[in-house]
Amino acid sequence: MKVIAREVGVSLMTVSRFMNGTGKVAAETARSIREVAERIQYRPNRLVRGMQTGRTGLIGVVMPAGLGFYSGVLEGIHDHLSEQDAGLLLSMVHGDWGERAIEEERKLLHRLIELRVDGIILRPANDEATALYFEEIVQRNVPIVVIDRHVPKFACDFVGTDDVVGGEEAGTRLLARGLKNFLLVTGGDRFSPSRDRAKGFRDAVASANRPVTVDTLEFPTFSPNEDAILEYLTEKGAKVDGIFAVNDNLALGCRRALLKLGRRIPEDVSIIGFGAVAIGGGYFIPVSTFDQHADLIGRTASEMLFAQIERKAGSSAPPSKTVRLAATFIDRGT
Amino acid sequence: MKVIAREVGVSLMTVSRFMNGTGKVAAETARSIREVAERIQYRPNRLVRGMQTGRTGLIGVVMPAGLGFYSGVLEGIHDHLSEQDAGLLLSMVHGDWGERAIEEERKLLHRLIELRVDGIILRPANDEATALYFEEIVQRNVPIVVIDRHVPKFACDFVGTDDVVGGEEAGTRLLARGLKNFLLVTGGDRFSPSRDRAKGFRDAVASANRPVTVDTLEFPTFSPNEDAILEYLTEKGAKVDGIFAVNDNLALGCRRALLKLGRRIPEDVSIIGFGAVAIGGGYFIPVSTFDQHADLIGRTASEMLFAQIERKAGSSAPPSKTVRLAATFIDRGT
DNA sequence: TTGTAAGCGTTATCAT
C-alpha cells in the first residue's frame, strides 16, 4: 500500500479506503490506484486487516473427516463459507474415545483461538467433560455451533439429524411389513445419534398392536464384529426377521452375516441402516437406509454461525437454537 | 502481553521472550509470567506473530474433497501439518473442466496469498492454461507442491502415483491369466493419471507374446455410462475377456453391466480397477484394484512443502522433484 | 537477564 500511495501521489489512507470500499475516492484517483495495484500485483494482507477489524474471516472446523457423512457436512460448510468469502481452517480428529480424544480436542480449540478464528463448528468427541473445553470458548465469547452429536450439558447452537424420528420411522416401516422379532444394532448410549435412533426405534416398536420382541446388540466402537453377529443370529436370534442398525456400517456387517448364513434379504430378514453413506458417483451401499442430508447440515451450521458472528456486534444475547433435519428414507429393497 | 508485563512488573520484551522461548528469562520471572498468563488465559495471537516473522504457520490446500482418494490425501496432509504445528486452510474445488474451473481456482489461490499462507498443496483442475495461475505463485516465490495430476508445463515439486507402472501391472496380470481380448476404460487423455495408466496398460499388453486385441472406451467425465458399456459389450465387445478401468468408479460401472448381461466375473471376464476407494470400516468395493496409498501421498506432499519452506530461508534454488509412489495390487478375486 | 525503540501492514478516528 505504501508503494501504491507513493506512486499515485496520495496518502496511505486513500489507498486503504479504495481497497476496502470505505468512504469516497475520486474516480480519477481510483483509476490510478487500481492501475498501480494491478501492475505491482498487490494483494491485501487479510491477517493484518483481521487484526484491525477484529474479524479474520477464518472459521475453525473440528470434525473427524474421511467418512462419507462428514465429508458431506464439510462440503456444505465449505460452500457457505466460500459465499461469505471466509476461510476454512480444518482440524481433523481421529480417536473418538477416552481422555486422549478430549485432550487432543482441547489443544485444537486452543490453536483455533490463537488463530483468532471468527467462529467454530465442532463435532464433539465426547458427550462428557465438555464443560472443560467449552469453558474457555464461552468466556471468550467465541461463536460456536455444535453438529451431529448433541451435548446436553452445554447450551449452544446445535445442528443435527432428527434421530429420534428417524429411528421411529425405521421401526414403523419394519412393523408395516408385519415383522415381529427385531434386532436393534447400536453403538451404545454414549453418543446422541446412536442413543436417539435406538430410542425412536424402541418407542415405535413398543407401540405395535401385536406382540413383538426386540433384542439389542451393542458395538461401542461402531465397527460390527461379524463373529458376534453370527453367534447371535445362530443362537438367540434364530427367529429374527427385522434388523435396524443405527448406521450403514453396522447394517452392512449384519448383511454379510446374514448372507453367510444363507438367510435371504428381504425374504427372510428385512434390514435398514442409517446415514446413506455414499462415495463419489455410483458406488452403492446395498442396504435400505436414511439420507441425513449431510451437506445441508453443514450449510445450516455455517449459516447459524454467521448469525452469531453478526449478532456479536449488536451484542444481544438470544437463546441457543437446536435444529434437527429430518432424515429421508431410501428404499433399496432390503 | 501488556497486561502480563504490567502485573509481573517486567517489560513487554521479557514476556515476549518467555512466550516464544527466545533468549533467557530468570526462573523466578518465568514462574510469575506463566502464572499470570494462565490466570488471564492468555493466548498468543498467531496471526500477528506471523506478520512479524514472515511465517503464518498456515498451509493452503486446494483439492476436490469428498471422494475417498482425496480424503485419504487430506488426512495425510493434515497429520503431518499437525505434527508441524501448522494450520490447514482448505479450499475445495468442484467442477473439473473448462474455463470456469480455472477461474475459480485462480481466485482460491489469490485468497490463499492474501492469507499469506506459508505454502500451497494443489491438485490442479486442469493440465492446460496452468501458467496463468502459476505465474503469480512463482513470482511471489510461494512454496507449492502439486499432487495427483502432473502438469507438464510447470516445473515444480510433484507427488503422485506411479500410474504408468500401475497400468503395466494391470496389463501383466490380465495377460498372466491367458486373456486375449481387452477392454480399456479411461477418462480420456486430458489428465495424467488416466493417460498414464492407459499408456502403461497398452505397453504391457502390446508386449505379449501372443495375439491380443485392445478396445478403448472413454468417459471424459469419469462417470461410467452404463448404456454405452452395455452397447459395447453386446456388439463389438462380445468376446472381451479382460477389462482394465483407470479408476474404481469406472470399473464398478463395467461390473454392473457385466452382471446385467449374465457374464460371470471372473470366469467369463476378469476386471481390474484402480484407486482402492474405500470408506470407513468395512465398506467394500467388489473389484480387484490398486491401492494408491493416498495418505502417504498427502504426507509426502506436506513434507516436501516444508522442505521448500525451510529452504526459502537459505535461498538456494534446487531443481524440482517428482515423487511417484507405487500402487499396490489388491486382489479381490475379480 | 532485561529494557528501549522501531517496525510489520493495515484500519479507526478525527481533522481538513
Added chain:
DNA sequence: ATGATAACGCTTACAA
C-alpha cells in the same frame, strides 16, 4: 475527497 496520527499485538535489533 483526502490526510495525519494513533493503534492493533507482537518481534527484531540493539543497548544496558
